[in-house]
Amino acid sequence: MSIANETSVKQEPAVELQGITRRFGDAPVLDGISLTIPKGELFGLLGPSGSGKTTLIKLITGIDRANAGTVHMLGVPMPRLSMLQAFGYMAQSDALYQELTGRQNLEFFGAMFGLKRQRLKERILSVAETVQLSEHLNKQTSAYSGGMKRRLSLAIAMLHEPELLILDEPTVGIDPVLRQSIWSELFALTKRGVTIIITTHVMDEAEKCDRLGLIRDGKLIAVDTPAEIVRKAGCGTIEEAFIALGRMGGEAS
Amino acid sequence: MRVQALAIRIIRQFLRDKRTLALLFLAPLFVLSLMKLVFDGQSVSPALGVVDLPAAAVDRLEQLNADIIEYGNRESAEEAMRSGELDGLLQWNGAVPELLLEGSDPGVNKAVLLLLQNALQAGSPGMPPNVSYLHGGPDMASFDSFGPVLIGFFSFFFVFLLAGVSFLRERTSGTLERLLATPVRRSEIVVGYLAGFGLFTLLQASLIAWFSVDVLQLYMAGSIGYMLIINLLLSLTALTLGTLLSSFASTEFQIIQFIPIVIVPQAFFSGLFNLDAMHPWLQKLSYVMPLYYGADAMRGIMIRGEEWSSFQSNVYVLIGFSLLFALLNVLALGKHRSM
Structure with a gap:
């Protein structure tokens, strides 16, 4: 592995999970999850609330x-x-300092990632542009709308140009037009080799x-395009497939 | 109907929160017991040093439940008083008794005067004693004696609350989680909090010192610079303790619940009340209370005009408390991120 490392840097997966189990008390929240995500992939985690998505994300970040x-x-x-x-991590809660x-x-947060003055300035302008908050940067966050808070939260996650971006429900409360532009930014990032979960x-x-x-229920029941x-699943849409695969109880994995 | 539903909901919430229940029922008992211990302990027997006193007079004083210590000369007796061993010093100067009072605590002054009065009445009518004071004076009010302690207490109290609540906010708003998803070290977070709050506590300490000396005209025999140092150290201790305890609270309300557990006992043991009346082994509890050291030093500086050498040990203890709480804080943050 170490000898081949030089040539296979590109093949080194961004994230590799093996047999992950996480219990809170006696109840397993995640149960034997193995998953490999190559660099530059835009990987989606889909599941009903309480299925363990957020827990999985916290495990990946090391929190x-x-x-x-x-x-x-x-x-x-x-x-x-x-x-x-x-990492760039955007949690489900906006996690902003309202004051x-x-x-x-x-x-x-830029300072927490060690961004220096000039670069910090440039990056702030750049991410604010991406999430269309440039005009609102000097407003107190408590005066932001729900969608604006979400966008600022996303901007913070992208601020230090992380190699891996982990976004927990990033587009909740964001209107369709802006959602579109955020997605095109995400695509552009993956083209540059950024991995997004x-x-x-x-x-x-x-x-x-x-x-x-x-x-x-804490199990990865399917991983595919x-x-x-x-x-x-033999269905017409992802939604139907999700319901159908859920019923089959994990055979597809 | 709605009222009923509301009431039921509130009762259910209460039943879910065992700590709030405990606070509601146990905390008053706890505080009341403390007050009982403080006010209703053994009776105070003032420590009275005597020089050249007739044996008959010593006997009479001892019958009145005073701790009499005889000294060969006045110098050694005054030395003992300065180191805090004596509340009063009685010397027979011809026919007139001369009384020197330590003076820091008006309550103790009164007790000594009363004792002497009783002793003199029991014997020959004699002359009333000449009274002088080592610290303070006859016009020193109770508040002059309480004041230094209260200054320390309020710095401590408000910084504790503020630090506790703001660190809690960091957790409940999710910003702590986000912060811990950056490469920041846990110790950096704790030190950063100390630095940020340190600025405000410095301002607060200065304001309180100025206000109490210049506006409230509290009796002030020592250096205001020393007073500031002690106040600042007390605030830092409160800051580190507040953030530490906020790790064990999940709402602002639960922070408030720490007040009767952490703050009120410290008030009792800080010198607001004379602990001589308390059982000796209970008095030792004050050694684990940061406010005791702060208030003791504050009183020394303001009333007795103490110099650095007299209160430096209190400074070191307060620094020690701050360091200990800060360290525990770093460990407590490990609950949220293992590295």
Whole structure:
């Protein structure tokens, strides 16, 4: 592996999960999940609420620790503090300092990622442009609408140009036009080699992912391209496929 | 109907929150017991040093439940008083008794005067004693004696609340999680909090010091610079303790619940009340309370005009408390991120 490393850097998966199990108390929230996500992929996690999506995401970032199994990121075993530099993480809650302005929020988290003054300035302008908040940067965040908060949260996640972007329901409360522009930005990022893991409830968003992982009751019941998932399930849409595969109880994985 | 539903909902919420229930029922008992211990302990027997006193007079004083310590000369007796061993010093100067009072606590002053009065009445009518004071004076009000303690107490109290609530907010708003998803070290978070709050606590300490000395005209014998140092250290201790305890609270309300558990006992043991009346082993509880050290130093500086060498040990203890709480804070953050 180490000898081949030089030539196979490109093939080193962005994320590699092996036999992940996470229990809260006695109840398993995640049960034996193995998954490999190559670099530059836009990977969608789909599942009903309470299925363990967010827990899985926390395990990938290293915020939470698995009871069993291993997580590797870019070949490095997790959790590791230095690897957090490679992540951009947007949680389900907006996690903003309400008392601060949009710019101050960006400046704070930029500083946490060690961005220096000039570059920080450039990056703030750039991400604000992407999420269309440039004009609102000097407003206090508490005065933002729900959608604006979500966008600022996304901007913070992209601020330090992470290699891996993990987005937990990023487009909730964002209107369709802006959602479109956010998605085209996400596509542009993956073209540059950024890996994106996204959880979503929105089925037409799921179809835009390179591959989908369907989670149900803490088990990964299917991992495939959207088209392949629909075909295997013998249904017309992702939504139907999701319901059908759920009923089969994980045979497809 | 709606009222009933509301009532039921509230009762259910209460029953879910065992800690709030415990607060509601146990905390008052706890505070009342403390007050009982403080006010209703053994009776105070003032420590009285005597020089050249007739044996008959010593006997009479001892019958009145005073701790009498005889000294060969006045110098050694005054030395003992300065180190805090004596509340009063009685010397027979010809026919007139001369009384020197330590003076820091008006309550103790009164007790000594009363004792002497009783002793003199029991014997020959004699002359009333000449009274002088080592610290303070006859016009020192109770508040002059309480004041330094209250200054420490309120700095401590408000910084504790503020720090606790703001660190809790960090958790409930999800920003702590986001913060912990960046490569920041846990220790950096704790130190950052100390630095950010440190600025405000410095301002607060200065404001309180200025207000109490210049506006409230509290008796002030020592250096205001020393007073600031002590106040600042107390605030830092409160800050680290507040953020530490906020790890064990999940709502603002639960932070409030720490007040009777953490703050009120410290008030009792900080010197607001004379603990000489308390059982000796209970008095030792004050050694684990940061406010005790802060208030003790504050009183020393303001009333007795103490210099650095007299209160430096209190400074070190407060720094120690701050460091300990900060360290525990770093460990407690491990609950949220293992690295």
